[in-house]
Amino acid sequence: MDAQPGAGPVGPLAATPLTVRLSHPPDALVVRPVGELDHDSAEPLREVLERAVADPPARLVVDCGGLEFCDSTGLNLLLRAHAAARRVGLPLLLAAPGAALLRLLEITGADEVLDLRPTVEDALTAPPGGSDDAPGAAGGP
Secondary structure, X not given: OOOOOOOOOOOOOOOOOOEEEEEOOOOOEEEEEEEEEOOOXXXXXXXXXXXXXXXXXXOEEEEHHHEEEEOHHHHHHHHHHHHHHHHOOOOEEEEOOOHHHXXXXXXXXXXXXXXXXXXXXXXXXXXXXXXXHOXXXXXXX
């Protein structure tokens, strides 16, 4: 190994920490996780989604455009949030999933469960009740 003092850790690159940004357009809450969503970083997003379900807005949008990575923990978190939101009648829509996240959703079949939209604007203006036309909505050509 040619690690040098002060050169940083040896091994895998450090993950980009997850931050969660919120915006409040009329009748909605937009949650934008930015960074890598995995076992070590999921807690801030979990807390925000749990609070949103406990005190629901008219619509909840998770803007996935800032996600650089999502593992099975992140997928599980999104699916659990979707189930919890459904129990209280809260529309939860995923907007702007990148190619890697979209592939994960397709491989696991989660794209058939979650309401996917290509943009935040589409998620904010989608008809209530949601996923009738959602499968493939974010997939593009």
